[in-house]
Amino acid sequence: MDHDGFFERNEGRYVVTHTQGPVWQKIRVALSSACQLLAACMRGPSPIVHVHSACGASFFRKSFLLALARAFGSKTVFHLHGAEFRQFATIETGPVGRRWIRHTLQRSSVVIALSESWAEFLCEFAPGSRVVVVPNSVPLPPVTARQPQEGNILFLGRAEQRKGTFDLLRAVQALKKTIPVVRLVIGGDGDLDAVARAAAELGISDNVDIAGWMGPEEKKRRMEEASVFCLPSYDEGLPMAMLEAMAMGLPIVVTPVGGIPEAITHGDNGMLVSPGQPARLATVLAQVLGDEELRSQLGTRARKTIEERFGTTVVLERISRLYRDLATQ
Known part of the structure; x- marks a missing residue:
């Protein structure tokens, strides 16, 4: 999970918030993640809390954790994944849910979008949100002689x-x-x-x-x-x-x-x-x-595009800079 020592360099810790399996197991993992977050916040100083979220249950689960972190004075980063978030936020969710989505985006210290088009939507949907663009990243594998099959x-x-x-x-x-x-x-x-x-x-x-x-x-x-x-x-x-x-x-x-x-x-x-x-x-x-x-x-x-713009090293350094900026604010 730790790409090239990313967590070690940023003094970070990865917390699992969801698992596949029966409902009781999902509840246990969700409660465990909340308890781990509480413990980290109470030990002080308040950590920067960075969640990766899609839509549906993922969003509500992660937005609760962000609200919990903010209650203890933590800076929060909402990192949006999932191509169906626009439909979730504008069509599938009722008025109360939409207000909570906007609240979560606007109260986050930073919202990370994967592209400029998604950043534009988020700024329109939740005016006042601080949105930055950080694309997905992938490791750059060694160059190998591929042997493609015809067709x-x-x-x-x-x-x-x-x-x-x-x-x-x-x-x-x-x-x-x-x-x-x-x-x-x-x-x-x-x-x-x-x-x-x-x-x-x-x-x-x-x-x-x-x-x-x-x-x-x-x-x-x-x-x-x-x-x-x-x-x-x-x-x-x-x-x-x-x-x-x-x-x-x-x-x-x-x-x-x-x-x-x-x-x-x-x-x-x-x-x-x-x-x-x-x-x-x-x-x-x-x-x-x-x-x-x-x-x-x-x-x-x-x-070449991956090497220059989307390689793991390039993208993780951008996130590290974001953490450093938040820590000094």
């Missing part, structure tokens, strides 16, 4: 409509006519049975490998085998799977949603296709799969 497309993420999974299946159906060996590998959870049914209905079951959830070693192997990474989402923050693929030097085809256009320049370090356009997606994938020089260029520039 191999890799999708990593939750298999669902929001991630564009079914658009990608339709694109593969179109690609099969000109690239018979095309193969789509789907790594992740979600409604995998629905994906299998859709592939069968489109007549591409033999071209789709529904691998399900992947551990680190399998994911690395699949990236080494892939000719291109594709994530045709309808909304995103700044997807980790995309950044990991870029770090591996994979050419990527993605959609210009969320923070993606701030990281990807079409034709330079990736290819952009508007969401919900499977025919156009198939055209761009065919272009990348059929041009080895283009794939090499895109992959090289993608890795």
